[in-house]
Amino acid sequence: xxxxxxxxxxxxxxxxxxxxxxxxxxxxxxxxxxxxxxxxxxxxxxxxxxxxxxxxxxxxxxxxxxxxxxxxxxxxxxxxxxxxxxxxxxxxxxxxxxxxxxxxxxxxxxxxx
Numbered sequence: 001x002x003x004x005x006x007x008x009x010x011x012x013x014x015x016x017x018x019x020x021x022x023x024x025x026x027x028x029x030x031x032x033x034x035x036x037x038x039x040x041x042x043x044x045x046x047x048x049x050x051x052x053x054x055x056x057x058x059x060x061x062x063x064x065x066x067x068x069x070x071x072x073x074x075x076x077x078x079x080x081x082x083x084x085x086x087x088x089x090x091x092x093x094x095x096x097x098x099x100x101x102x103x104x105x106x107x108x109x110x111x112x113x
Contacts, residue, residue: 053088063088 001020005013014025058066060083067079067088078091 048091048093050089050091053090055086055088058086060086 003017003020005016008016017023018025055063055066063081063083063086067081070076070079070088070090074092076090076092080089081087082089
């Protein structure tokens with residue numbers, strides 16, 4: 001395949017090429033890694049972040065509601081509840097902190113009347 005891309009960034013060029021060749025890429029230090037776009041291979045090689053959210057204002061029985069909201073809104077499937085520690089552990093692709101904002105919104109103390 002021959003392709004000429006003018007006036008695009010390296011990341012944009014890699015996105016275009018990966019779309020056309022059915023591959024994917026991710027940065028690894030100063031180099032870029034490319035691999036076949038197969039679900040098993042992508043899951044094995046894709047970069048993930050593991051984050052633990054501690055819920056200080058939410059009772060343990062409401063933890064499932066937070067997990068369901070995260071799965072639906074953030075489209076994250078790998079979530080583990082740790083009710084004894086009041087925590088939720090999430091493994092997902094890096095996002096812009098949307099998970100933190102969502103958990104903060106859901107982990108609000110009830111107002112005292």
